[in-house]
Amino acid sequence: MSPLPTTSLRVQEPHILFGMEIRTLRHFLAVAREENMTRAAAQLHVSQPTLSKQIKSLEHELGHALFTRRSxxxxxxxAGRLLxxxxxxxxxxxxxxxxxFRALDEVTGGDIYLGLAESHQVGMLAREIxxxxxxxxxxxxHITSGDTEQVTEKLDRGLLDFAALVERPxxxxxxxLSLPTTDTWGVVMRRDCELAGKEAVTVDDLVGLPLFCSEQSWARDIPRWAGVRMSDLRLEGTFRLAYNGSVFAHxxxxxxxxxxxxxxxxPASGLAFRPLSPALESRMYLIWRKQxxxxxxxxxFLAQVRTSLADDAAPDTAP
Structure with missing residues (x-):
């Protein structure tokens, strides 16, 4: 039998990626964070000349200056921001x-990485944790928060185990897995505005008003509700975080x-929430990559969530 072909990938050196050492990238990130070679060197417990030489070598390897050096x-x-x-x-x-790999030997521990969209339904996942x-x-x-684009990008890169999204994957x-409850859409506004006196808000109520929404939801969710009247609505600004949008509404x-x-x-917040009419709801999904x-x-964790969802869905057979 002929010998197996050799390969340049050496398992004993997993820290080498694309010709660059992970240690060098850590050092680069420290300099980027501190914006000062001396402080970064002290933090990393290396000499300033050694760190400076590493950064210059990295710049030479990439063919681009990574820093603008000042006094x-x-x-x-x-190029530095990209890297x-x-x-x-x-x-x-x-x-x-x-x-x-360390977790393979851990019976009662290990790391879970979750990317979460904004929703009260994440409470169910918190209870499972x-x-x-x-x-x-x-x-x-480890929790990462963001919209669909942000968390799925990290999921696709292998940085997350799971993501929880408020749109069908x-x-x-x-x-x-589909989580058991839904999110109700509505309008957050100042408590003293005229619209806050209504029990629910219609498309007609919002025509001509300055509206805030996430860019993703304005493109995918609100059209489901507004239908042909979507063109009558005016988007004033977009926010990825609802809290920031509420500050502008206030x-x-x-x-x-x-x-x-x-x-x-x-009442103490000065804000009010009124649901949309007709009602608009969104479901949350826990997703992970195939294979x-x-x-x-x-x-x-996944097995436990499956069991909890199955228990919640089971009919009550108690007399």
């Missing part, structure tokens, strides 16, 4: 690989289209 500070160039974004993902992925942590005290969980790419700059329960609309290989703790 007492360093500022990222456009900063990519390097952060590579470092996180390298850390995940290390953690996942709490339950699992009671059984697995070594559980460590692409079934060609993802497996999913300043009487517009009306925020969002889910119930996301911002404080108690994804989970760590033991992530497998256990």
């Amino acid at each position: 007492f500070s360093m500022e990222l160039t456009e 900063c974004d990519r390097a952060d993902d590579l470092v996180r992925l390298a850390d995940r690989i290390t953690q996942d 709490k339950r699992l942590r009671q059984e697995c005290p070594g559980l460590r969980y 692409d079934t060609d790419k993802y497996e999913f 300043e009487n700059l517009g009306y925020l289209l969002t889910f119930d329960h996301l911002v404080d609309t108690s 994804q290989v989970f760590s033991p703790i992530a497998q256990r």
Whole structure:
């Protein structure tokens, strides 16, 4: 039998990625964060000349200057900002690989990475994490918040185990579970405005008013509700976070289209929430990549969520 062909990929050196060492990328990120070579060197416990040599070598390898050097500070160039974004993902992925292999021997612990959209339904996932942590005290969980584009990008890169989205997932790419409740759409506005006196808000009520909404929802959710009247509605500004939109609504700059329960609309807040009419609701889904290989703790979390959903769906047979 002929010998197996050799390969340049050496398993004993998983820290080498695309010719760059993860350690070098960590050092680059430290300089980018501190904006000062001396402070970064002190933080990393290396000499300033050694760190400076590493950065210059990295710039030579990439063929681009990564920093604009000033008397007492360093500022990222456009190429530096690009590398900063990519390097952060590579470092996180390298850390995940290390953690996942360590977790193979952990019976009562490990790391779970979740990307969450804004919704009160994440409470169900928080309760599942709490339950699992009671059984697995070594559980460590990491939460990333954002809209669909932000969290699915990280999921696709392997930086997350699961994502929770408030829109139906692409079934060609993802497996999913439907969470049991829905989010109710409505309008957040100042409590003293005329529209707050209504029990519900119609399309006619919103025509001509300055509206705030997430860019994603304005394109995908609100048209389901407004239909042919969508062109009559005026988008004043977009917000990825409902809280930020509510601040602008409180300043009487517009009306925020969002889910119930996301911002404080108690009497003391000065804001009010009124549901849309006809009602508009959105369901949340827990998704993961097809053919994804989970760590033991992530497998256990998924199994627990499945069981909880099945228990909630089971008919009550008690007399």
